[in-house]
Amino acid sequence: MTSAAPPRLAGKLTTLVIEARVDGRRALLAPRGELVHGCADTLAETLARLPAGIERVDLDMAGVAFTDTAGLQFLDVLNDHSHRRAVPVAATNWNGQPRRILELAGLDTTDPLHSTAHRPPCPRPGPGLAGVPAPARSAVALERSERLHDLEAEVEQLRHAIASRPVIDQARGILMATHGCTSDEAWHLLRETSQVSNTKLRTVAAAITSSAGTGGPPLPPALRAALRTALARLRR
Template identity: 30%
Template sequence: MPEPAYAARSRTGEGAAAAATDNAPTAVPPCMATMDVTPDDDRMTVTLWGELDLGSRRLLPDLHDILALSGSGIDLRLDTVGFCDCAGINVLLDLRTHALDQGKTVTVRSCGRAVDRLFDLTGTRELFTDVAGTAAHVADARTDGDADRDLRAEVTQLRRAMQTRPTIDLARGILMASFGLSAEAAWSVLVRTSQNTNTKLHHLARDLVGSVHGSTLPE
């Protein structure tokens, strides 16, 4: 395995002050992921391997630095990520939000089964898709008929994400108001329940919102 160009910064001993500066939780576990960075024109390609969990928040300061060095953003390759949970997805969402604040983008160019499953459950895949770039790649690699079908499917996925997002946000608000949770904690509850019950996130959110109007929430 090649030596990573970047690794998680130390958060022990003298690094405690730096952790506080980064607004990281004081009890963040060790990071089980490493990364390699390759410049690609005005973007940075970041390859991650290992595990994306709560400890992977320790990667954020370095990822923010890499983002700042890029011209238009970061392309992620996650093929060798063997484990990913809702905390890992939150790290990617944090990076995406940071990029949007700078007028940049974060895209996922490839991912393994662990990340792919979380994207499906949470409906967040489209947030990391470069539609224009994907369309160009598909058009070059496939016949016109195949490209047309792929693009139609992609548009359908984007429309579905736009339609289900308000319900998911409302369900998260219900959890926050009912149990005094933060926005991130409410999101984690939804994602973890979705994983444990093998239920699509937007279906779970719909049932939760329906329970406010008297329907029974499935056990």
């Protein structure tokens, strides 16, 4: 059984495909592609088609190469299914960029659905907090605020990346061929080069793509230096 989400931006997104098989009373789902707009609907359709009597659902996320904020909706659908059907659900084997998004969101990268399952409730202000100093509570709030800010910045960059996918995909291919790296590592190099040089990701990708063409302009010195730094960090 396989479900697929239609590519919402033709030629720019990799269609999400979810392969499903049943082993006894356990459903094994293997999503492949990208968690972008439409992925939550694809998951909901897959879950709805599972046979009656399923007592556990496991997702192997190793085949997911990219996610934006739709990935959180994907997890919401999975969590809702677990509560409505009263069945345990797990989503494991997150890698690359999707794993980074989970980290920025403060979720458990081994299984984000269980990140808050056993977390004690946040203490409320009042006389009962005599043993919890106010500065500690402020530090926790500050950490959460900073984490949210980092996540919002990352997601905003990802939105721009989706709109710029053709040139970014070309740049990734060039980096893979030039430096013998994987697709995930090429994405990492692009992001690191962008951050180190304080240059927009699309601008970095366009410069790399142009410089690879016959007679194309050389990579600007600042980007060349930033790329060297990114490569050094990757190979540590």
